[in-house]
Amino acid sequence: MSDAGWMRGVEWLAAAATDPRACKRDWDQGNGVALLQAGRFWDVLSVPDRLGLLTLDLLWQPSLPVPGPTLVDTAAHRVGFFLPPDPGSRWVGAGVRHARRGAWVAVPPPYRAARCLEWLVPPDGSGALHRPSMLEQALRQANGSLAVWTPSSRRRAEPPRDG
Template identity: 80%
Template sequence: MTNAMWTYGVEWLAAAAADPRACKRAWDQGHGTALLEAGRFWDVVSVPERLGLLALDLLWRPSLPVPGPTLVDTAAQRVGFFLPPDPHSRWVGAGLRHAGRGSWVAVPPPYRSARFLEWLVPPDGTGVLHGPGPLEHALREANGTLAVLNSPSPDGNSDS
């Protein structure tokens, strides 16, 4: 990413904060994360890390647009996908968490990781987010792949 894209990404992400200037100061001078409210500019769907990494890989297909912002929390072993806010969203699945209006998400600045949080796809400032349809399809496909990989082999052992 270019410096201009980093700047746009910072401004775009900080706009979700109650005080964008304080948010940017926290990123630069504090412990490197800021709590931002979901539900206004974006929601976050968080899934177990293995499922999320596989789904993100599936979203990098040449026929699809570049994936939206994606964050990994290595301590919690979860991947968060930023998508358009939807107050009527019904994201359901084992281990799936939806952060919408009234939820808060800890995020590092787009230009570096902080503690256990790291951007796999940082926001570029254009406002591009994951599309709910392609994300759901990728998660279903990834879940199917993981089910096959985790199924017992004929000798009774799991492949993982």
């Protein structure tokens, strides 16, 4: 991404802060992480990292639009997908967390990792986000693949059937 692209990404992301100037200053001079409020410009759907990485791989296809901003937290083992705010949506699934209005999300600047947070797909400043329908379809497909790939020793044994 060009310097202009990084700057647009910084401006777009910092706009979600209560004080965008302080946010950018913290990114440059502080610990590199800002707490931004979800629900105004974007929501974040956070899933376990194995599911999230496989989902992102499914979304990263030449025939599809470039995926929206996606963040990984290597300490928490989670991947966060930025999608349009939708207070009426209900994302359900094991380990699925939906950060929306009232929730705060820790994010590094789009141009570098900070602590355990790193952009897999940084915001480009255009406002492009994950399309919920495409994300849901990819999550379902990834979840099905993970169920198939789970080693048999980790699967719950089924009780023997009579007869």
